[in-house]
Amino acid sequence: MHAFRTHTCAGLTKDNVGDTVRLSGWVHRIRDHGGILFIDLRDHYGVTQVLCDPDSPVFAEMEKVRSEWCIRIDGNVKARDPELVNPKIPTGEVEVFVRDLEVLGAAGELPLIVFGDQEYPEETRLKYRFLDLRREQMQRNMILRSNVVRSIRNRMWDQGFNEFQTPIITASSPEGARDFVVPSRLHPGKVYALPQAPQQFKQLLMVSGFDKYFQIAPCFRDEDPRADRSPTDFYQLDMEMSFVSQQDVFDTIQPVISGLFEEFGGGRKVDADWPLISYKDAALMFGTDKPDLRNPIRMQDVSEHFRGSGFAIFANLLEKDGTEIRAIPAPTGGSRKFCDRMNKFAQEQGLPGMGYIFWREAEGGMEAAGPLAKNIGPERTEAIRQQLGLGVGDAAFFLGGKASEFEAVAGRARVVIGDELGLTDQDRFAFAWIVDFPMYEKDDEGKIDFSHNPFSMPQGGMEALEGDPLEVLGYQYDLACNGYELISGAIRNHRPEIMFKAFELAGYGRDEVEKRFGGMVKAFQYGAPPHGGCAAGIDRIVMLLADEANIREVILFPMNQRAEDLMMGAPSEPVPGQLMELGLRLAPTD
Numbered sequence: 001m002h003a004f005r006t007h008t009c010a011g012l013t014k015d016n017v018g019d020t021v022r023l024s025g026w027v028h029r030i031r032d033h034g035g036i037l038f039i040d041l042r043d044h045y046g047v048t049q050v051l052c053d054p055d056s057p058v059f060a061e062m063e064k065v066r067s068e069w070c071i072r073i074d075g076n077v078k079a080r081d082p083e084l085v086n087p088k089i090p091t092g093e094v095e096v097f098v099r100d101l102e103v104l105g106a107a108g109e110l111p112l113i114v115f116g117d118q119e120y121p122e123e124t125r126l127k128y129r130f131l132d133l134r135r136e137q138m139q140r141n142m143i144l145r146s147n148v149v150r151s152i153r154n155r156m157w158d159q160g161f162n163e164f165q166t167p168i169i170t171a172s173s174p175e176g177a178r179d180f181v182v183p184s185r186l187h188p189g190k191v192y193a194l195p196q197a198p199q200q201f202k203q204l205l206m207v208s209g210f211d212k213y214f215q216i217a218p219c220f221r222d223e224d225p226r227a228d229r230s231p232t233d234f235y236q237l238d239m240e241m242s243f244v245s246q247q248d249v250f251d252t253i254q255p256v257i258s259g260l261f262e263e264f265g266g267g268r269k270v271d272a273d274w275p276l277i278s279y280k281d282a283a284l285m286f287g288t289d290k291p292d293l294r295n296p297i298r299m300q301d302v303s304e305h306f307r308g309s310g311f312a313i314f315a316n317l318l319e320k321d322g323t324e325i326r327a328i329p330a331p332t333g334g335s336r337k338f339c340d341r342m343n344k345f346a347q348e349q350g351l352p353g354m355g356y357i358f359w360r361e362a363e364g365g366m367e368a369a370g371p372l373a374k375n376i377g378p379e380r381t382e383a384i385r386q387q388l389g390l391g392v393g394d395a396a397f398f399l400g401g402k403a404s405e406f407e408a409v410a411g412r413a414r415v416v417i418g419d420e421l422g423l424t425d426q427d428r429f430a431f432a433w434i435v436d437f438p439m440y441e442k443d444d445e446g447k448i449d450f451s452h453n454p455f456s457m458p459q460g461g462m463e464a465l466e467g468d469p470l471e472v473l474g475y476q477y478d479l480a481c482n483g484y485e486l487i488s489g490a491i492r493n494h495r496p497e498i499m500f501k502a503f504e505l506a507g508y509g510r511d512e513v514e515k516r517f518g519g520m521v522k523a524f525q526y527g528a529p530p531h532g533g534c535a536a537g538i539d540r541i542v543m544l545l546a547d548e549a550n551i552r553e554v555i556l557f558p559m560n561q562r563a564e565d566l567m568m569g570a571p572s573e574p575v576p577g578q579l580m581e582l583g584l585r586l587a588p589t590d
Helices: 122-127 136-158 199-207 246-264 279-286 312-317 336-348 371-388 403-420 496-505 510-516 518-523 538-545 578-582
Strands: 020-033 036-042 047-052 070-079 094-105 181-183 191-193 212-220 233-242 276-278 323-330 355-362 365-369 395-402 431-435 440-442 448-450 476-481 484-491 531-537
Touching: 020 047, 020 094, 136 212, 136 233, 136 246, 136 538, 199 212, 199 233, 199 518, 199 531, 233 246, 233 538, 246 431, 246 476, 246 484, 246 531, 246 538, 276 279, 279 403, 279 431, 312 323, 312 395, 323 371, 323 403, 336 355, 336 395, 336 403, 355 371, 365 371, 371 395, 395 403, 476 531, 484 538, 496 510, 510 518, 531 538
Parallel strands: 047 094, 276 431
Antiparallel strands: 020 036, 020 070, 036 047, 070 094, 181 191, 212 233, 233 531, 323 395, 355 365, 355 395, 431 476, 440 448, 476 484, 484 531
C-alpha cells in the first residue's frame, strides 16, 4: 500500500464498498454525534466523510484531532444509508470507517477558519495566505487561473504562435510606470530594471525574423494599487506579429479571448460583436476609455440647449472656451428621490452637484419637472427630451464645464445610474475596441509627453508629426470588457527616422533615444518589418471570469495595498553586507 494514499478524497464511489483504503488530507470539519466522530477529510480534489466510534482501535487518538490537522487514515469503505447520501459531493454515497490513524502535521490555534464563508480582515488573510488558500473559493479561483493559462497557450499554439521567454533582468523602458531597479554588483553605480513589459524584446523578435511570438510574461511596475491592479507584478499574455495591420491583430486575438470567456464564463453571454469606438467618442459617451457596454446609457453633448438659456450657471459656463454641457440619460429614473440621491453622489465626488430634469405624467400627456426645467422653459426641455429619446418616468442629469474637470465623475455617475436602475445586464460579457488614441498629452507643467505606448506608429507617419502634437493619433488600441481594460496594444513604429521625431516631440533627443533604446534603434536599421501586437492582462481576465471585485482574489500570493508581503515580510531591511557589496547606502527615512 502507498505510504500516504490509495485514493484521493474525491476518488471513492459505491463501487469501492468493502475495500480497505488509505486517505491523506486535512481535517475539514468534525462532528460528534453521541460518541461517534464524523470527520470531513479534505484534500486538493475533494472531501470524504470518515467516521470513528469506540470500536475503532484509534478512537482515543481521533478524539484529539482538531481542524486543519493533516492526517492519514486507513479504513473500510461503507455505503451510507440512503437517507444520509450527500448528492453534492462525488463521495456522497460512501463513508470510511477508520481503523488506523497517523498525524502527519498537527495544527495550532487557527487565525482564520478554513471551513465556511466567514469574512476576515485582508491583513489576516494575506499574513496567513497558506491557510486562506485552503478555502474552497480560493482553491476554485486558483484552479480557474491555471486552466485559463493552459487554454491560452493551446489557443495561441493552434494559431501558429511560438512561445519564447524574454529577459527578466534588463534595461529601463518607458511604459508609463516606475521601474523596479536592481543595482549591479559587477558594475558599481549602474542598475538593471525589471521589465515593465517585454516591449522591446518582442519587437526585436520580429526584426529577428520570427513571425508570431507569445509568452505568459511576468511584468513589474512600481504602481499605486487599485482593486483591479497589483502594485508590484502581474502576468500578461504578450503577443507580437509581423506584416500585420491593426485589424489583423484584432482578428487574431478576438477568438482567443472570446473562447476563454465562453469556456470559463459559467454560461454568461459573450458578445460576438466587438465595436470599434474612438477614444474621443468613448470619453464623450462613457466618460472613460474602458466603458462597460452592458450599461445602455450613452451620454450626449446638449450644450446648444443651454446656450443663452435662463439657467445662468450653464449659460455663463458656455461663454468660456473649451466648455460643454453633457447629459446622462436615466431611463426609469424619473423620481425626485432618485434625482436628489444622484445629486448628492456628485457632491460626494467633489462637484457642486448635478442638475436634473425628470418627466412625469400630466394632464394631456407629460410634463418636465425639476429646477432646470423651470429655468430653461418647455421648448428647450422638450428638445432635450427628444434628443435623448426619453419619456414619462425617465430623467436626465447634467454636468458642465471643461470635460477634463467633470468627465470622470460623469462616467462614474453613468455606472451608478445603470446599476441602481437595474439597466446594466449583469449576466453578460461585453467587449469594445477603443481606438485612435492621442499620441501625446500635456503634463501638469504644460510639457508634451507620450500619453500611451511610445513605440506606436503615428497615424499618418512622419507627416503627422509636423503639425500640432496634440492632434496626432496613434495606431494604438485597448480592449475594454465590462468596465475593465483587458488588452492594450499597437502597431509599432519600425522606422528609425519616425521614431526619432516622435521622441523628439516628447523631449527626448536623438542621443538619449540611442542611449536608452540603442538595441532597438540599431535593429530597425537592418530591415525591420512592419509589426504590431498587444498584451492581455491575465490577472484581470481571471478576476472577471471568477466574478471577483478585487484582483487579489485571483493571485496566489499578492501584496497588500501598501505593496507589502505580510506573509514573507517584504520589503525587508537588507542583510548586513548586502549594501556594502553593491556600493549602496540607504537614505535615512526620518
